[in-house]
Amino acid sequence: MTKVAIVEDNKTTREGLETIVNLSADFRCVGTCATAEEALKVLPKLEPELVLMDIQLPNMSGVDCVARLKELLPGVKAIMVTVYEDPDRIFRALRAGASGYLLKRSTPEEVLHAMSEVQLGGGAMSGEIARKVIGYFREQTTASTEVDELTPREREVLELVVHGLSNKEICERLSVTVAAVRFHLKHIYQKLHVHSRTEAALKFRPAK
Amino acid sequence: MTKVAIVEDNKTTREGLETIVNLSADFRCVGTCATAEEALKVLPKLEPELVLMDIQLPNMSGVDCVARLKELLPGVKAIMVTVYEDPDRIFRALRAGASGYLLKRSTPEEVLHAMSEVQLGGGAMSGEIARKVIGYFREQTTASTEVDELTPREREVLELVVHGLSNKEICERLSVTVAAVRFHLKHIYQKLHVHSRTEAALKFRPAK
């Protein structure tokens, strides 16, 4: 039996979520809050293991609330439940420490499924969110037509620039003179249409 | 009725997937291949709408195969089915254009669910994969304890550095002298423990 809390300012949505949570024998809703401030005050006492958090809250956003809540209850897991689907907000929420991201129009089954996944140590995203996240990764290749003009050697040099190395460090690594490195860099800048190593690094920005 | 193809070198897994696909009334397996080369030759004729692709294949990896297949069949969607769970491979697959990522130990229900999500235009990830992807985003904050030592102004300067601006451009933007910008940069380098603007930019690397 997992203890669940809900933070959501809209009364109807809040009660709807509470009903959904209590539908399952595996979860029990131990408390609901309408604001982030209230959540930070009462949730540490209720000690929920899982929090369903709205993003759009009166003063403090749900994203910030999750970040602070994580400090007070390190083990707590959060699923954002929101109407927003813009990638920016999704990524900010995930960075704040959310374990899942659902849209408000999700079905009760999806909500319960997400809670189960998260409780088992997984992550949870609705299909639409997953598509956006996947699309985010895909962007990184499509935006790089300029990059495939680079020769293998130039790519090699750029790779090292992206790791923060100076020309001197790069030439040592490649066993050539600094002149060679600068020669390649010159061409890299031309092909990428930039004028500094920092711009080039940010434009290339490979895997990680 | 969606036409599905399977690319997988292991006979048992391949036939297992074929059985799963044909379990559903919404999908039909129109062909199976054991190698990437075979897939690139026969799939353009079979014109599947969805491909279940293994990553570990004899000569060419499934990731490269998806990338090439996308050129021949622009509309095709791919779901990677693999035993690998290292983030690197996941991200490379997603960048290659995969719409989903499943682990081989997924249940038949999960496989069918993922196919439905993808066919409906969404993305699909098993809970474990979602956790890794989410974790990837989370890293970016946890690794940045150093960043929150920065003052608001320093953060402002760094933000502009990350956009590829030179000191001169930054000082104009902020209506201060170059000296001020350099003053802040010095402190930024100290706090981030780096020695160049490129390193600082790569370390900071905000949302996007």
Place this chain on the structure above:
DNA sequence: CAAAAAACTATCTACTTGGGGAGCTATCCC
């Protein structure tokens, strides 16, 4: 109120970087 932190200015030096040109090898392909 006093101490601390943040923001800004200035000056100095040494080094790195960006942009240009010139010339030398390989290799690949028609």
Place this chain on the structure above:
DNA sequence: GGGATAGCTCCCCAAGTAGATAGTTTTTTG
């Protein structure tokens, strides 16, 4: 053979950058 491309070396010069030191003003905070 001749042209194209990639990789390397060396030169120059102007500009930008990093590091250190030293000072002012304003705001925050105990």
